[in-house]
Amino acid sequence: MPAPAQTSRAPARPNASDLLVWYDRHRRVLPWRALPDERPDPYRVWLSEVMLQQTTIAAVKPYFSKFLDLFPDVAALAAAPEERVMSAWAGLGYYSRARNLHACAKAVAAAGGTFPDTEEGLRKLPGIGAYTAGAIAAIAFDRPAAAVDGNVERVMTRLFAIETPLPAARPEIRALTLDLVPHDRPGDFAQAVMDLGATICTPKRPACALCPWMTPCRARAEGLQEAFPRKIKKDKGVLRKGAAFVVVRAGDEAILLRTRPPEGLLGAMAEPPTSAWTPDYDPAKGLLDAPLDARWKRLPGIVKHVFTHFPLELTVFSARVAAGTAAPAGLRFTARAGLEAEPLPGVMKKVLAHALDVKAMPAAASKAETPADLATPHEREPPPRRAPIPKPPRSRPSELARIVKKPPKATRKT
DNA sequence: AAGTCGTGGGG
DNA sequence: TCCCCAAGACT
Numbered sequence: 001m002p003a004p005a006q007t008s009r010a011p012a013r014p015n016a017s018d019l020l021v022w023y024d025r026h027r028r029v030l031p032w033r034a035l036p037d038e039r040p041d042p043y044r045v046w047l048s049e050v051m052l053q054q055t056t057i058a059a060v061k062p063y064f065s066k067f068l069d070l071f072p073d074v075a076a077l078a079a080a081p082e083e084r085v086m087s088a089w090a091g092l093g094y095y096s097r098a099r100n101l102h103a104c105a106k107a108v109a110a111a112g113g114t115f116p117d118t119e120e121g122l123r124k125l126p127g128i129g130a131y132t133a134g135a136i137a138a139i140a141f142d143r144p145a146a147a148v149d150g151n152v153e154r155v156m157t158r159l160f161a162i163e164t165p166l167p168a169a170r171p172e173i174r175a176l177t178l179d180l181v182p183h184d185r186p187g188d189f190a191q192a193v194m195d196l197g198a199t200i201c202t203p204k205r206p207a208c209a210l211c212p213w214m215t216p217c218r219a220r221a222e223g224l225q226e227a228f229p230r231k232i233k234k235d236k237g238v239l240r241k242g243a244a245f246v247v248v249r250a251g252d253e254a255i256l257l258r259t260r261p262p263e264g265l266l267g268a269m270a271e272p273p274t275s276a277w278t279p280d281y282d283p284a285k286g287l288l289d290a291p292l293d294a295r296w297k298r299l300p301g302i303v304k305h306v307f308t309h310f311p312l313e314l315t316v317f318s319a320r321v322a323a324g325t326a327a328p329a330g331l332r333f334t335a336r337a338g339l340e341a342e343p344l345p346g347v348m349k350k351v352l353a354h355a356l357d358v359k360a361m362p363a364a365a366s367k368a369e370t371p372a373d374l375a376t377p378h379e380r381e382p383p384p385r386r387a388p389i390p391k392p393p394r395s396r397p398s399e400l401a402r403i404v405k406k407p408p409k410a411t412r413k414t
Numbered sequence: 415a416a417g418t419c420g421t422g423g424g425g
Numbered sequence: 426t427c428c429c430c431a432a433g434a435c436t
Contacts, residue, residue: 048432049432050432050433051432052431052432052433053431053432053433053434054419054420054421054430054431054432054433054434055420055421055422055431055432055433056421056422056423056430056431056432057431057432058422058423059421059422059423059431060432091420091421092420092421093419093420093421093422094419094420094421094433094434095419095420096418096419096434096435097419097433097434100434100435126434126435127433127434127435128434129433129434129435130433130434131432131433131434132432132433132434135432147432149431149432149433150430150431150432150433151431151432152432167415167416190432191432194432197432198431198432203429203430203431204424204425204429205425233428233429234417236428264418264419265418265419265420266419266420267419305420305421306420306421307418307419307420307421308418308419308420308421309417309418309419345420345421346420346421346422347420347421415436416436417435417436418434418435418436419433419434419435421431422430422431423429423430423431424428424429424430425427425428425429
């Protein structure tokens with residue numbers, strides 16, 4: 001008697017072949033991805049993988065294109081001044097990635113200009129962690145490495161109905177993934193799992209009927225596909241408040257800026273001077289933190305921004321100072337034409353746009369009620385007021401604001 | 415090892 | 426509106 005065949009209730013183990021057949025038909029076309037008959041370029045693979053860390057494809061596309069223009073290869077990137085790299089990255093977020101990218105380029109250039117072709121070698125470079133090392137090793141060098149990102153975590157936790165919540169389940173996921181990697185097409189496999197996660201095995205309403213792994217999927221068998229991965233939700237953080245000070249100098253219309261410390265939040269990025277950001281900040285006392293003496297105006301409205309671990313509200317004060325005014329120590333005036341070369345993060349572009357908009361449209365600003373109370377609050381304590389706070393004049397983009405506007409988003413969908 | 419680190423889009 | 430999440434790394 002032959003050994004008993006597995007019953008129809010015991011789903012077959014998922015295999016790479018089924019996924020690769022699907023991939024050959026449905027693979028996405030992406031700017032950094034080699035076509036089936038092309039050899040991947042390690043520089044482009046690396047650059048795209050770093051940009052894609054916690055970042056959507058749509059957001060990355062214009063930056064990837066810009067970086068290839070500005071820095072066509074590792075040597076060019078390594079030779080570039082730090083500030084140029086930070087400016088090119090401005091708006092993409094997680095700015096330590098840009099600093100590490102630059103450091104990594106220098107290390108690679110110093111070592112002869114070629115990337116390590118193993119996971120272990122790649123892992124030693126700045127900005128390359130477990131995922132990125134595996135991805136580059138597999139995609140650029142066809143090494144049988146696991147590249148476990150958020151997509152793969154979702155696919156694997158569903159496929160095997162892993163009850164352990166993230167991130168504790170990572171070692172288990174990694175082992176299961178590595179076990180599935182085929183030795184003939186590891187690079188395609190890595191990209192195939194990610195494509196599957198991005199287009200079929202989506203966080204909400206996954207298209208199981210179209211999935212090449214529907215049959216072996218344990219979560220699907222129970223109808224629980226949307227319940228995986230198990231995850232512990234993290235809190236949003238406490239609201240912090242502060243003031244930002246936008247100084248415009250008459251004559252050249254230059255703006256007062258400074259550079260933030262090289263590490264930490266928005267490290268090495270530029271900003272108009274601000275107060276400290278604290279939960280109990282009092283905007284009525286905002287001018288205590290002003291960078292210089294001037295006729296400050298407190299602008300109506302508030303700039304809101306949400307970081308990963310806390311929301312922020314900035315009250316904006318603005319002032320015009322006389323032509324020829326010198327910048328205080330540690331600060332600089334940057335002319336309007338030089339503004340785009342400044343590494344201004346998104347939140348600070350919001351602040352400048354807000355200040356320049358309001359300034360450019362006194363009619364709109366004065367339409368907000370009680371402008372007198374909003375201006376120069378340090379001169380007297382405004383009386384208690386029952387009237388509703390005027391909404392920020394959600395201004396249409398002015399000529400001035402356009403200068404500090406972020407690059408256009410990608411419009412093409414794939 | 416849990417906290418830190420941006421930003422934008424979609425449901 | 427709010428919440429989730431997106432090709433995570435570093436400390």
